[in-house]
Amino acid sequence: MDRPPLNEEEREARQQLAYLLRLVLSGYCSYLEAAPQVVYLRSRVGGVADFDDDFRAFVGINSETDHLPTWATRHLWAEHAIKALEPEIARLEARAADLARGSCEALLIRFAETNA
Known part of the structure; x- marks a missing residue:
């Protein structure tokens, strides 16, 4: 079954x-x-199977690390807590x-602008 052309939202998500x-x-x-x-972008690029192996790597990473502070949220954490987590983060x-x-390389090949 052929996939319909990308819509603007899918094209932007791929970029x-x-x-x-x-x-x-x-x-x-x-x-x-x-x-x-x-x-987040996986569901917006269009044409991706639910259990896509390349995206699965990032789903696993996200699941394993969702308890850690991000750069955007570090200012909300106590400094000693971040220092204690640094070895785990590394x-x-x-x-x-x-x-x-x-998986990152494969996804880039699949979704680079020339393929979008």
Whole structure:
């Protein structure tokens, strides 16, 4: 079954996703910070199966790390609490990079502007 052409919302979501993935792969955005945004955009890019393997990596990262402060919420946390979490954050970021680097590259190929 052929998929209908992308609508404007899907096209914009694909552009946002590609931009975010480029930031992650270049090291400007962490996998932990990107995961919730990738999961959010998954439902907006159109044409993605529920259990897409490339997105599944980010769903897992998001699920494992949703208890951690993000850069946007760190100012709401006590400094000692953030310091106590730093080793866990570093460990999970390294694990996320190992787990999702290939998925990040594959998603970028699939959703880059030239393919949108």
